[in-house]
Amino acid sequence: MKKVLSAGEQLARLKKGVVEVFPEEEMVAKLERSVATKTPLRVKLGIDPTTPDLHLGHIVVLNKLRQFQQLGHRAVLIIGDYTGQVGDPSGQSATRQRLRLDDVNRNAEVFLTYARRLLSDGELEIRRNGEWFAPMSFAEVMELASKMTVARLLERDDFKNRFEKNVPISLHEFFYPLMQGYDSVMVKADVELGGTDQRYNLSVGRALQRDFGQEPQVCITLPLLVGTDGEKKMSKTYNNFIRVDEPPKTMFDKLFSIPDSLVQTYLTLLTDIEETEIKRLCSASDIREAKLVLATDVVKRFAGEKAAESLRESYIGGTIPEEGLKDVECDSESIWIVNLVKSAGFASSSSEARRLVQQGGVSLDGETISNPEQNVNLKDGMVLKVGKNRWARIRIKREKK
């Protein structure tokens, strides 16, 4: 392990990009004790695997968790296989559809794949909250429920609004914050991370830990990442997101194409680059340099150094990249252009593919194909480009034997 930084230095690094550390005095105390006793802090992050569609917005908190690891602390990642079935009511104006355990488990696998790429294995503990919720008896559930009052639950706006507007609140939704808080008790968390929308849930964890005779955790909230449109929060519904499983080239291009006003935020929340360096990059006359750093750094996390560097160089040189493109398999060397675009997943219908071709948005190895009736001859390794930032590499599938 590298040399241990002082509590003050650690705090300064950890505060980068965060909205709130509360209570901050307790954070300082915990860090000081950790340095003095050489004991890592247990830093909890709970994730409900409610969707297989992960985007960079989900990565912000993971990134912060990693920063804790880099300072020698222990990451405790909780997969909410039970809480996921309840559904977090935070920010919801109606009861969520409940998920089945199979779905939750499948989503969890996807999530873990990416989480492992970002976090280091060393100080990592992965727990599922079904581990303690599944075997609970009704009596134990009642015991837990007795720790919370209805008034405290109704303090939070989403519940209050629903209650006042007579929108139903199912009892199981009331349990959600309690469950999340109990997770903190079970893993004896020193710190818990979450988005700003998690403020209430995080504080319930503190209260419960105190009830169970533990030292309460410190809560850290992080901003919700703004989407590529620069306005609304990143979300699938607004179609302003960058998926984590995006082909590297696409991810690079999307990151490069974000509005200038967003560059500083993205660098702060998605990379480990220090604040002074970020300021310098963003105040430079040519902001493209900052975008280049951002795109390279983020892509490196997901696709590896080699692909990221290759993309960076191809961008600087204006050439077609060697690495990082999505592959499209074709079994014939001659194909109708419309079908090629469709099979690459760049159009959902022939009509749409035709339009793209007619509008001059489709090119093969840099040569624009404008006739939608055209059959093209393919060679293995050719690059298909659609629009400004959708690319794919052609792979001819050879029939064996």
Place this chain on the structure above:
RNA sequence: GGGGAGAUUCCCGAGCGGUCAAAGGGGACGGACUGUAAAUCCGUUGGCGACGCCUUCGCAGGUUCGAAUCCUGCUCUCCCCA
């Protein structure tokens, strides 16, 4: 329980018997310009190997040569009164 309004293509929203694949706006996508940014301009926005054909206007029937438009029933949503 009583009374009223409405369900239109991704979203909002016109259309009220043929000229409707359905105005307009938003969004999205493509092109030009640029810095693969913003702004601006132009174009596209149901499907089909496609100048023709097929399927769309809550659901199911009916009237008509012809229906998103008229009639009947059903489902759902919203508002007012109790």
